[in-house]
Amino acid sequence: xxxxxxxxxxxxxxxxxxxxxxxxxxxxxxxxxxxxxxxxxxxxxxxxxxxxxxxxxxxxxxxxxxxxxxxxxxxxxxxxxxxxxxxxxxxxxxxxxxxxxxxxxxxxxxxxxxxxxxxxxxxxxxxxxxxxxxxxxxxxxxxxxxxxxxxxxxxxxxxxxxxxxxxxxxxxxxxxxxxxxxxxxxxxxxxxxxxxxxxxxxxxxxxxxxxxxxxxxxxxxxxxxxxxxxxxxxxxxxxxxxxxx
Ligand code: SF4
Ligand code: SF4
Ligand code: FES
Numbered sequence: 001x002x003x004x005x006x007x008x009x010x011x012x013x014x015x016x017x018x019x020x021x022x023x024x025x026x027x028x029x030x031x032x033x034x035x036x037x038x039x040x041x042x043x044x045x046x047x048x049x050x051x052x053x054x055x056x057x058x059x060x061x062x063x064x065x066x067x068x069x070x071x072x073x074x075x076x077x078x079x080x081x082x083x084x085x086x087x088x089x090x091x092x093x094x095x096x097x098x099x100x101x102x103x104x105x106x107x108x109x110x111x112x113x114x115x116x117x118x119x120x121x122x123x124x125x126x127x128x129x130x131x132x133x134x135x136x137x138x139x140x141x142x143x144x145x146x147x148x149x150x151x152x153x154x155x156x157x158x159x160x161x162x163x164x165x166x167x168x169x170x171x172x173x174x175x176x177x178x179x180x181x182x183x184x185x186x187x188x189x190x191x192x193x194x195x196x197x198x199x200x201x202x203x204x205x206x207x208x209x210x211x212x213x214x215x216x217x218x219x220x221x222x223x224x225x226x227x228x229x230x231x232x233x234x235x236x237x238x239x240x241x242x243x244x245x
Contacts, residue, residue, distance in 0.1 A: 003031035038078040043097040053103035065154030074158035126191030159216035175216035182229040
């Protein structure tokens with residue numbers, strides 16, 4: 001038995017070619033059992049248009065590379081089954097809010113690197129000088145569990161694309177940045193507190209620029225509890241007696 005025909009409408013544009021302009025291109029493909037949008041794109045590139053650009057690495061929802069807007073929702077192509085779209089029509093757009101490389105490929109790496117540098121997204125041990133010989137400090141299992149939860153972020157960028165504030169203000173650190181700060185604020189081994197992140201957290205680029213409509217949480221393909229992280233940071237700042245907020 002042959003599968004149904006799926007129609008793909010795919011955003012095309014190659015900014016490397018100055019004369020190229022943005023357009024939508026239609027492709028048709030026969031659906032196979034268990035087909036994901038990623039598998040379909042691979043097949044389209046192999047059989048119909050070798051110039052089609054999109055990203056992937058793991059094909060298992062782990063690397064975050066294949067994020068794109070699928071029928072209006074930022075999500076992962078490798079985790080999205082074509083069968084969930086009953087109409088058989090699938091529209092693919094690149095993630096908004098990131099530099100376009102070409103077609104469905106965007107430069108999330110550049111964004112995430114600069115965010116990490118801005119927030120110093122690495123462990124800064126309290127007090128003592130760093131030593132590779134020092135025994136790692138222990139932590140309560142409950143804290144480890146909470147840190148593990150925020151560490152599940154794969155930096156796919158879906159939360160940034162789904163965030164109205166991030167689309168209006170490109171300096172807003174978004175749910176991915178807020179989650180990153182919450183992770184280090186929770187970590188007892190890290191010497192920094194909310195005050196050390198105040199320059200980004202305490203203004204419109206941080207929690208007080210967030211409208212709390214939670215498009216980020218709706219779009220997060222890893223199901224991170226971003227609502228909890230945002231309210232945790234708000235509470236931390238508001239309870240800080242040295243600040244009048
Ligand atoms: S918080 Fe979720 S949506 Fe945002 S980058 Fe991390 S995994 Fe992706
Ligand atoms: S809740 Fe905040 S971070 Fe999440 S989408 Fe809304 S404005 Fe963006
Ligand atoms: S290819 Fe890695 S998350 Fe989809």
